[in-house]
Amino acid sequence: MFGFIEREQILLKQNVYDLLHNTRIGRKAFLFILVGVFFIYLLGNIHINREATYDLYWYYVRYLYKLLGVCVVYDLCRRRLHDFGVSSNWLFLWLLIGGGIYTYYFWSLYSYPLLPVRFFERILLAELGILFIPTVLLYFLPSDVNRNRFGDSKVQMISSTCAIGYVATKITLSNEKGILEYLRDIYLYRSFKVTGRAKIIEAGIGVGSLGTIMSLNVNILALLLMIKSEIGIAILEPISWAIFYILYFYTLFAVFTLLIRRLHDSLYSGLWILLLVVPFANVFVFYRLFIKGSWDVNSIKEL
Template structure:
């Protein structure tokens, strides 16, 4: 176990090195992450605005989310400009114009007497206008399909000191297995395996089947309780609860290890899975899990 954690830490350091030195992002990744950032921004603002009616402290928390959302959107936009060979310094022009518009709007709003409930919605609309719409326009920039001073569009792993990509696990282009075979691997043969790799189709089947399996677990639990009620066998109740929790934990752990193997398939450390509970950052992990293709670590190309 300690060897696995050490290996994951080395791979994590390699991932961070690569992110810092290859500052490009293509259209597919840009579109997915920008949409994810926008909806996280939308939902977080809506939730915090409702809570702030009763708890004034949440009014200030919303600005923390705004700063995170703005910072990540700007960084994403910078990488999109780099993909086309443009300097990220162009964002200063965008930022200056946006700041003037935002400051003028805030001044006019606060100049009026009272603070209406529509204030939050109005602010949100102006933020969409000056932040997310210009960022979305960057999607139309073409990508340079070659190496430029910001990195290589075809290279993900560029650090030469520690090459850990689970190369011992062979990956095939074709999905030659059926759904039942994938389910068998996920929930039986590889349910406790943290090392190795898993393709996108496996992650999709694993997460897609999670609700069905959990539903079956609940039905089994209800059936056992019904038998206990009809037959009066008291021992069935603790047995039913034990079976329910064992299957529940087993199913979640199987999907958890599957997602770690999926991160390995995109040459990422399984430790990134911890960011799934962090707003905004989880969008990046979702992209790695369900959008990014498999990587051939010998040629460092997506397949």
């Protein structure tokens, strides 16, 4: 167990090094992450603004959340400009103009204190226009196919000095297994296996089947409780609930280990799975889980 955690930490450090030194992002990753960030920003602001009208605590959370969203969008734009091959200094002009527009609406809040709802509606639309409309236009910038000083968005940077775990297994793109065979591996043979790799198709099947299996689990519980009511044996009820919770957590754990193996397949540490509960960061993890391709470690390139 300690050896596994140590390998994950080594791989995590290398992933962070890659993110800091390879400051480019391709068009596919840029679009996926931008769409995810947009919906998280929109839904989060709607919820926080509603709570802020009743609780002073959410009033401060609102601005921290907005600032976090701006930082995430700024970094996406910076990496997209780098992929185009130009400096990100041009973003300061965008921040200056956007900050001026935002200041105008902020001033409107104090000029018309009796219209907080109207202000929130206007400020939300203004933020969408300031943040996301100019950002979407960056998608149409072509990528610089040559290596430049900002890194190479097509190649994972691998350290030549430390041994990275989970890269020694040759994989192929051929999906030689059927759906039932993948389900058998996910929920039976490899349900407790946190090492190794899993391809995108396995992650899709595992997550896609989660709802069906959970529904089956509920039906089993209902059947057992019906049998208990017919027979009248009281001890069957706690047994039925125990079976339900065992199957429930077993299914979740099987999918959890599957997602860790999928991260390994994209040459990322399984510790990134913890960011699934962190707003904005979870979009990045979703990209690694369901969009990023497998890596052929013999040539260190994405398949």
